[in-house]
Amino acid sequence: MLYDFLVVGHGLAGAILTQTLEKRGHNVFVFDFEKYNSASNVAAGLINPVAGKRFAKSWQADVFIPAAEEFYRNLENELDTSLFHQKPILKLFSSIEEQNNWMGKSAEGQWNEYIEETYPSLPFSETVNQELGGLKIAKGGFVELRKMLSFLRQKLETQNKIRSGTFNFSNLTISENGIQYEDMQARHLIFCEGWQAVNNPYFGWLPFSINKGEVLDISVQNFTSGCIYNKGVYVVPLGEERWKVGATYNWREPNELPTEEGREELLGKVKQLLKIPVEVTGHLAGIRPATRDRKPLIGTHPEVTQLSIFNGMGSKGVLMAPFLAAQFANALTGKSAIWPEVSIDRYRKFFYESEQKG
The missing domain is CATH 3.30.9.10 (D-Amino Acid Oxidase, subunit A, domain 2)
Incomplete structure (x- = not known):
């Protein structure tokens, strides 16, 4: 079967993005190495609009909070459970x-x-x-993240749309029309690996x-x-x-x-x-997959356009991911652009510097 998207990673970012893409009618398959102590499973799942010793208002709180509330409430209704x-x-x-x-x-x-x-x-x-x-x-x-991820994983398992294991880049083939990984074909591959992205040969140049x-x-x-x-x-x-x-x-x-x-x-x-x-x-x-400027890392590879990343949300993923997943889903289908503040384009020079060193 040819999938629209293959998502690697089913922590907070990967799970929310997968749910968002599926709700828009896309056929998604997930590849994930399940870990009891992943950052998403360990975290308390807090939503806090005013944080830190300096009493800083969370970045884009006015946008993120309504989107997060709508996403988690809709998810509760779909799964018939309490999460948020x-x-x-x-x-x-x-x-x-x-x-x-x-x-x-x-x-x-x-x-x-x-x-x-x-x-x-x-x-x-x-x-x-x-x-x-x-x-x-x-x-x-707060959101009960471990419970949420478990429910969403069960949903994917019921649909035969998730596979457990360690992603092996040597098994990835990229062609003009998409990608193939083992026996799976997809038009596009999105990495949501959390901190493991530092070892990703395509996105390791990003400043985690x-x-x-x-x-x-x-x-x-x-x-x-x-x-x-x-x-x-x-x-x-x-x-x-x-x-x-x-x-x-x-x-x-x-x-x-x-x-x-x-x-x-x-x-x-x-x-x-x-x-x-x-x-x-x-x-x-x-x-935590935190970043140098404390902003997420989202976007398509500068040269390999079949590959994208949705990552780098640090301790604010519960707050930011629902809105940014919807925004990225629009960008992947050409409906709108992602914010420059979260786009990996802001670090494009790092990619070319890494290419020169390589």
Whole structure:
């Protein structure tokens, strides 16, 4: 069978792009090496419109958030399950300096849609260190990524449209009319490999800045909350006294091994937030496919037009991928262009420099 698209990788980016292409009537086949500790399976799946110590509004939040909400709600309806949990984010100030920093930023007014309330101080709590106050951020939430990816994989398996294994580039043949990989033929091949793209012979010239993130699963007795906490780390309520804590950023060790250093860093920050005992029930690490300028890497190869990439979303994939997948699907069929800020064309000179060195 001749497929319209062969997608390599079924993490967050690959799964959302595949779903988007299929919904537009394209015939898609997926090749994926399933990993329990892939970045998509490890991540908490956060959507946060205001992030970081500098209180920066997430890039293109006004565009990404409505598209993400529509995509995940439609997916819930199709799969008849719950995946997307909208919850306010209580960003607690860690210091007077951080509090003052926000007060100066808030005068700019660009966050009005996302800030429900500013608390110069909060009442004493027996469970949470919140006396310095904080912000209540609207339109936040999280997606159950492991569950979502499992459901979408089952759907593809039922349709016989996914194959597991390691992609071997020596088995790839490129012709004028498309590609052939083993016994599969497609008009176009899209790589959604996550951090493994650094080893891709066609796209390895792109400036990935991969980093390891570690997360903890914790149990907290007699503690419930209707919000996500953020104070140095995020603490996400998973229900039944289970919470996910994360995440670390480690550029020094590009591997997927949890470390005692990461565990202690996360636990230390949790103790700055919570006054009550926690029990660690899980500890995982994954590698984020981040980029030098923190923008995704999307587009078609400068010379081999049968190949494209949809990657580089780092820790913002849950927020960005639904809109960008729709935009890229339009671009692949000639209906519109992708944003210059995410197009790999912005690094085209790196490709030609790599060709000269090669």
